[in-house]
Structure formats: C-alpha cells, structure tokens
Amino acid sequence: MAGNRMLTLVRLFALQSLALGALALTVALVTGSAHIYAVAILTVVIKGMIIPWMLLYVMRQIKVDREVEPVVSIPMSLLLCGGLTVVAFYLTQPIIFVGGAIDTITKNCLAISLAVVFIGFFTMISRKKAITQIMGLLTMENGLFLAAISVTYGMPLIVELGIFFDILVAVLIMGLFAFRINKTFASVDTTILRRLRD
C-alpha cells in the first residue's frame, strides 16, 4: 500500500505469493496431505512467477509511468489499512474463539486473510491505473487463498486447480484489456472511463 512505484507493487505481490506458498507447504508438512503439496507448488509457480512476469510484460509494453497515482494519499491509505486490519480482527473474533465451529491449527490466520481481502478491495478503489486494479484483485484473491488454507486446509484439488486456471485467464484478459484501454484512450488511467452513465 505504501509503495509508490508499480514495480515495487508487483514484486511485493510476488513476495506475498511466495510466502503463501511457504505457508501452504508448512500446512502440508504438518497434515501430510498430498494435495496441499500440489497447491503449494502451484502457488509458487503461478502466483509467484508467471503472473508477476505477465504483469511486468504488460507494463513494459504499454510503457506505463512508474508512479502509482493514488486517489487517497499514501499516509492516509496506510492509516486506513491499519484500521481495516483492526476491523478484520474484530469481525473474526467470534468465529475464531467462540465454539468449535472451525478447528484447524491455522485458524488465527482467518483474521489476517480477511484483512488482506479488505486491503485488496481498498487498493482497487483508491488507485487509478488499470494495472493497480488488477493488483488489487490479485491481492483479494491471495487473501481468500489464505482463508481457504487456514480454515479448511485447502479446498478439494479440482476446485483449487480451477481457481488457479480462472485467475491466470483473468489476468491474461485484463492485461489484454489494459492494452486496449491504452490504445483507445492513450492512457491506462481508469478515471477517464466515465462516459457511460445515466
């Protein structure tokens, strides 16, 4: 959130994905279930390598300016994200501590995952560029992945595979549209997309 360079943003996303992969690997080691190993490897390869590479490629092609251009200033964003994290912890307290509804070793991560989802959402609404909106969506997606790992030890393998495929295609298509926005409007600033209204 504090990063004001696009490049940093993509690298941070890659780092986050690698950390998620490591977490998935830990869970796999503890529970010994084979499909989480597969998920961990897929996370590292797809989210940690392929998607950041695709994003960097798009950015290089459309020669996007390096600056992020926030709608909300960076100190204010940091403050708001801190607030969102507190909200996430507050919201998940009853689920985590009361009753035995969820019983996994990593259930405390649910609060963190919700916070990541919120922050991703905030990135989408507070940053102007098409690429930063994609980044926001990916961050939300990472948050959900963390939630899935933390409350259920991961979804069934076929579902995980499908989700990975969907994300990959989504990034591909959004990248293509970023090209088209750039070609049609000579800018990737999404605030100019205001023509359609009643």
Added chain:
Amino acid sequence: MIEYLLLVPLIAAALCYPLRSRRLIEAAGVAGSAATLAVASLLSYRVFTSGTMDEGLLYMDAFSAYILMLVSLVGLMAVIYSIPYIGRENREGVITDIKLRNYYLFFQLFVFTMLLVCVSNNLGVMWIAIEGTTLASAYLVGLYDRETSVEAAWKYLVICSVGITLALLGIIIVYASSIQVLGESSSALDWSTLMATAGSLDPTLLKIAFIFVLIGYGTKVGLAPMHTWLPDAHSQAPTPVSALLSGVLLNCAMYGILRFHMIVSGSSLGPGFSGGLLLLFGIISLGIAAAYIVMSKDYKRMLAYSSIEHMGIIAIGFGFGGYWGVFGALFHMLNHALTKTLMFFGAGNILHRLGTKDIGEVRGVLKVLPATGILFLGGALAITGCPPFSLFLSEFMVVVGGISSGDVLGVTLYLLLLAIVFAAFLYHAGRMVFGEPAGTAGGEGERSRVDIVLMSALLISILALGLYLPAFLNDVLQQIVRLFLGGSA
C-alpha cells in the same frame, strides 16, 4: 452422459477456429447450438421423466434441467439472429473477419460455461464456471472498438470479478462448516451432499456464507445496488449477446444463489433468513430499476434496467416462498428469458435501421419497420405484465405467494413499483413505435426475414403460455417447487 452436452459447444468452438469463410463459421455456430439444444432436450427429458442423474462431479435434477433448456434455447435463437446481424456489420466494415470468427468462437465458449454452471454438482466447480462466464463474455461485450465498449467491458470484468471473489469467500466458509460434519473429502462441497446434511451444518457460519454468496453472485445477477455494470454491458454488447446476457446469464447466476438458498433453507435456520434477504434485495432492485426506467434516454439501457427489474421480481418470488411464490418465480424465469430475447432482437433491428440508441430520436418505428414495430410493441406490453401474456400470470402468482406469506408491506411495494414500471416503459415504447418517422436515412422496410420469424415465434409462445399452461411444463415446475419446499418442509 452429461459430459457429452458439455463437449458439444467446445467442439463447435474448436471448429470455428480454423475456418475462414463467413458462411462456414456461421454454419458451425448454428450447428453447434442446435446440437446443444438437441442433447440438452434429450437429457432434460430423461431427468423430467425418470428423476435426477448423479455422475459425481456432474449432476442434474429438474431445476438444472430447466435452466439448461433456457440456456440452450436462447443460445440457439441468439446465434440464428447473429447471422443477419453480425453479417451486416461485417459487410459494412464495422467488424473484421477475424472478429467475426472470434465472435462465434467466444459465443460457444460462453454457452459452454453457462451449461457448466447448470450441471456442476460441486459448489467450487460452479464458482469456477460462473467466473468463466465473465471471462468468456468479456470479449463479446467489448467486441466493437469504440471507447464506450472498452469501458463497458472493463467495468464488467472488474466489478464481476470482485463480486465473485466475495462469493468464493462464502463458499470457503460453507466448506469449513461442512468438513466438520462430513470430513475432508471432495464431496463435502457437493451441493447434493450438503442438501442431505444441511440440518447439521453450523448455522452461524451458514449465515455469514449466504451473505457473501448473495452479494457475490448478486453482482452477477444484477441485484441493486451491485448492478452498475449491467446497463453498460447490455447497451454496449452486440444485440444477440445482450439477449444472451439478459435472458439467461442472469438466470444462471440466480441459479447459483438459489442452490445456496436451498441449503440454508434446509438447515436449522429455515427459509426465513435467506428468503428475507432475497426479498430485501429484490425490492431494492425493483425500486432502482423503476427509477431509471422512468428517466431512461437510451432504449438498450432501458431494456437492461428492465432486466434488473425482472431479476428483482424473481428474487421477490423466491423470497416470499411458499408454493405460489416459488412456482411464479420459476415460471417468470422462462417468461422473462423469452420476452427479453424478443425485445433485444427488436431493439437490434431498430438500431440497425435508424442508427441511434436515443429514445428521443426514434419515432414511427411502425412506419419504418412495420413488422418489428408490431412485435416490439407486443413485447413491450408483455414485459410490463399486461394480460393475456404469460408474464402477467407469473407476476400474479408472485403476488399470491406474497399474500399467502402474509407480507403486506412487501406486496404493496411490489405492486406499486410494478405500476410505475408499467407506465414508464409503455410511455417510452409508445413514443418510439408511434408517430411520424423523424427521417428515413436508411430507407424503409425490414432487412431480414429470419429475425421476424424468430420474434413472431417468441411472441406467439409467450401469448400461448399466458392462455394455457401445458401439462408437461406444469409438471416440470411442480417437480422443481417440490425440490425447494422439500428442504424446508
């Protein structure tokens, strides 16, 4: 057996890819959709007569078969309508040959994803399919190289992807609650299994999950206030795609919500919680749609808001619940799909002849396009719920459902908003159809006979359904109602 159904559109899409001739591509598209309809009818007939089919990941009961028939039927009509429509734009140089091929290719992929939504048993796979519908149709929405098309497609992609991400959170929570009961297996996300064990799922988790799913898939259904992508996408997409988006994609997303509604209704919460939320969002959608229909300036946008209105009516019907509420809402899904397809086809003809989407500039359609004018007017009467069209019947059934559930406020609001929509929609449609043409730049007369035949068939079928409900359809709808009420009884 069900997998053959899914293969058909994929094969058709693959066939489109190497073809270069326009005629051949169109033939592949129509053949693909016709084959899809044939296989879907066969499977549905089997399901309607001899019960559900369970094949592990794929599953069909009367409800999925019903939506499946809607998808393949509207799909076939839209692809037939595309031939003159897209062909004309191709000749006029609006779209290139490559785009024409991609159009038919993505059209088949889009139909494939919608079929997958209907027949998947696993809630996760259903999520993947619903996200797939967004990805496959984004290209179709942004087909034209106009600035507004790119904008509409971008909004569509971003808003729907975010919405659907929230729905995934809901699914994760459902999974978390079900592995407590069922243990860790992939069947713990199968909704047929979840239905059977709904009673023992944790109600708090289910509540949270349903809210996330309703918001997430509700974005895709176009329930207000998450509807903002819908008028843009519907007005910018090529007309056959608008018909497909409005007539069946919204129903598919609604199907996703309803599967959760059935699970939550079957749990210890009962149908009150999720039904109440559906009712609330339905009324809000109806209200917002009514306001925008009154003020509308662009007739394709007006049709899009009318879709929001009708999705609201369907949500309200399921929200009221009870025999008539559910029956009416289900019947309304069919009626709306047929009528909205008719309306978009009419709007497409008007757009091509007069070259404007502005309601204020369209006058005297009856003079310029006599057949389209009459059919468009008939469709407008039907979609606002005039008797003797079938939409009147289904909207009336929803009222009966509301009265028997004892929700006076809900019924009053519903009737009041419907009256506003009725007056406003007919006012705009009347101004377009009657009067003296402002100028006949493109000449007079219909351009193609195929679409008139299609539109007449649609109008006749909604008129016939309004006068007489065939025993077979009645039986099918009752089977589905039993699925809904069986869980809560």
